[in-house]
Amino acid sequence: DAKTTQPPSMDCAEGRAANLPCNHSTISGNEYVYWYRQIHSQGPQYIIHGLKNNETNEMASLIITEDRKSSTLILPHATLRDTAVYYCIVRARGGSSGSARQLTFGSGTQLTVLP
Amino acid sequence: NAGVTQTPKFRVLKTGQSMTLLCAQDMNHEYMYWYRQDPGMGLRLIHYSVGEGTTAKGEVPDGYNVSRLKKQNFLLGLESAAPSQTSVYFCASSERRGRDFVNTGELFFGEGSRLTVL
Numbered sequence: 001d002a003k004t005t006q007p008p009s010m011d012c013a014e015g016r017a018a019n020l021p022c023n024h025s026t027i028s029g030n031e032y033v034y035w036y037r038q039i040h041s042q043g044p045q046y047i048i049h050g051l052k053n054n055e056t057n058e059m060a061s062l063i064i065t066e067d068r069k070s071s072t073l074i075l076p077h078a079t080l081r082d083t084a085v086y087y088c089i090v091r092a093r094g095g096s097s098g099s100a101r102q103l104t105f106g107s108g109t110q111l112t113v114l115p
Numbered sequence: 116n117a118g119v120t121q122t123p124k125f126r127v128l129k130t131g132q133s134m135t136l137l138c139a140q141d142m143n144h145e146y147m148y149w150y151r152q153d154p155g156m157g158l159r160l161i162h163y164s165v166g167e168g169t170t171a172k173g174e175v176p177d178g179y180n181v182s183r184l185k186k187q188n189f190l191l192g193l194e195s196a197a198p199s200q201t202s203v204y205f206c207a208s209s210e211r212r213g214r215d216f217v218n219t220g221e222l223f224f225g226e227g228s229r230l231t232v233l
Contacts, residue, residue, distance in 0.1 A: 043224030
């Protein structure tokens with residue numbers, strides 16, 4: 001699976017949009033981009049994933065560049081509860097039936113939402 | 116709906132002691148995983164299971180054993196604990212859809228088990 005590069009930390013003002021970048025320049029055509037977050041001392045939480053089209057759900061939006069070498073996770077109106085480590089993960093499609101594709105978590109970006 | 120439950124949540128062991136961490140999920144998920152997380156680091160996969168009765172090694176399997184005798188449970192065992200195994204352990208599960216669960220990649224994690232080995 002392709003590696004990802006994220007800034008180690010970012011700040012965002014409460015109520016503003018938080019834009020978290022991720023570089024994955026070696027991504028292959030069959031690899032998805034996943035985002036998870038981990039609030040202090042809790043288990044990671046799935047946020048969103050995409051292949052090449054932009055995606056939106058109730059938590060966030062995922063913008064993937066046309067060449068797919070980078071993506072941005074957008075939290076439209078950040079709150080203090082969004083303070084967490086955000087992980088960008090690239091993961092390929094699975095192989096034969098029954099195989100599992102593990103998610104590899106890097107160091108992520110520590111997002112701090114400031115009051 | 117409890118999701119993924121880990122027991123115990125905290126444990127202190129002496130070097131050489133053994134213990135088992137239990138993970139239980141009530142979502143009828145096919146896949147289950149054990150990760151460890153050391154301070155300031157990301158999660159590393161220890162072992163995983165693609166179904167009842169099957170297990171496989173992850174990135175850091177040494178010193179651990181696992182069993183998946185029932186679909187809803189995934190046990191992580193330490194036969195002879197070492198200080199290097201001091202960590203927070205997370206269990207996760209995911210659903211299989213179609214030929215491969217990759218269509219979601221959505222893992223549900225437990226709240227973690229904090230293990231200290233003295």
